[in-house]
Amino acid sequence: MSKQHVDQNSGMDAATSQGSEPSKIVTVHNRKGGVGKSVIARSLAEVWYQQGRQVFLIDMDSQRSSYREDHPFAKQKPPFPFEAATDPVKVKALLEQYADTHHIVIDTPGKLAKEYLFAMAVADMVVIPTKPTADDYEPTADVVKMIKATTREPAIMKMREGVPIQFRILMNMTDPRKANTEVFREFYQRQGIPLFNTEIRDLVALSNIKMTGFPRPNTNAGANIRAFIREIEDLMMTLAKAA
Numbered sequence: 001m002s003k004q005h006v007d008q009n010s011g012m013d014a015a016t017s018q019g020s021e022p023s024k025i026v027t028v029h030n031r032k033g034g035v036g037k038s039v040i041a042r043s044l045a046e047v048w049y050q051q052g053r054q055v056f057l058i059d060m061d062s063q064r065s066s067y068r069e070d071h072p073f074a075k076q077k078p079p080f081p082f083e084a085a086t087d088p089v090k091v092k093a094l095l096e097q098y099a100d101t102h103h104i105v106i107d108t109p110g111k112l113a114k115e116y117l118f119a120m121a122v123a124d125m126v127v128i129p130t131k132p133t134a135d136d137y138e139p140t141a142d143v144v145k146m147i148k149a150t151t152r153e154p155a156i157m158k159m160r161e162g163v164p165i166q167f168r169i170l171m172n173m174t175d176p177r178k179a180n181t182e183v184f185r186e187f188y189q190r191q192g193i194p195l196f197n198t199e200i201r202d203l204v205a206l207s208n209i210k211m212t213g214f215p216r217p218n219t220n221a222g223a224n225i226r227a228f229i230r231e232i233e234d235l236m237m238t239l240a241k242a243a
Ligand SMILES: Nc1ncnc2c1ncn2[C@@H]1O[C@H](COP(=O)(O)OP(=O)(O)O)[C@@H](O)[C@H]1O
Pocket: 032, 033, 034, 035, 036, 037, 038, 039, 040, 065, 110, 172, 173, 174, 200, 201, 202, 203, 204, 206, 207, 208
């Protein structure tokens, strides 16, 4: 762990630092826009930061959707280090630079392009947010197909030491009063597409994070993202043991 990280992550509790462990990388991707990739990526980073972890956020969107100083509303600067990088070569350099940070979150734009395969290939977990609507099914299934096809790509499998890219669909913007989420969940399951058990609810506090920052821990949004983080961490632990 470099001094620079400690300085930038001043909220970090020194006792929780495990500088010698490699970073855990979570990539958030879907080729569809508006499914909540940037909200989920930023929320994960914010809550890990609230938990005293070292965090680094990479924004691969050329529109710099995670934060823009010149934006009239989206002005709430993340409290942790973050950087925009559209080019995989630059992303690779950043991953090396931040290799001893606890958590690296990569946000990608809603486009189907080869360069996002790199961002998924380096990840310990790929989160594919999707809304429980019929329109979201096809783009989401396309991303899953693209990920599954990488098991036939020797370069990617070599880079991952034979471990297939790990991914799950995340139901986002769900409303517990509506039955639609369960319908879509069952539909994805029937197609053999794995889902996170946790769902992210449609919450005003999450839609406002670019304006107001992430809400305090004792809010519905905080509890929802923490539950999601527990599931991601449990999964990564199980996968690490199996490897
Ligand atoms: N869980 C959520 N609850 C409420 N609003 C959300 C949630 N997730 C995303 N949004 C809103 O939906 C819109 C699209 O989200 P965004 O993260 O920009 O999607 P993407 O990055 O996939 O294009 C934004 O207006 C965002 O504030």
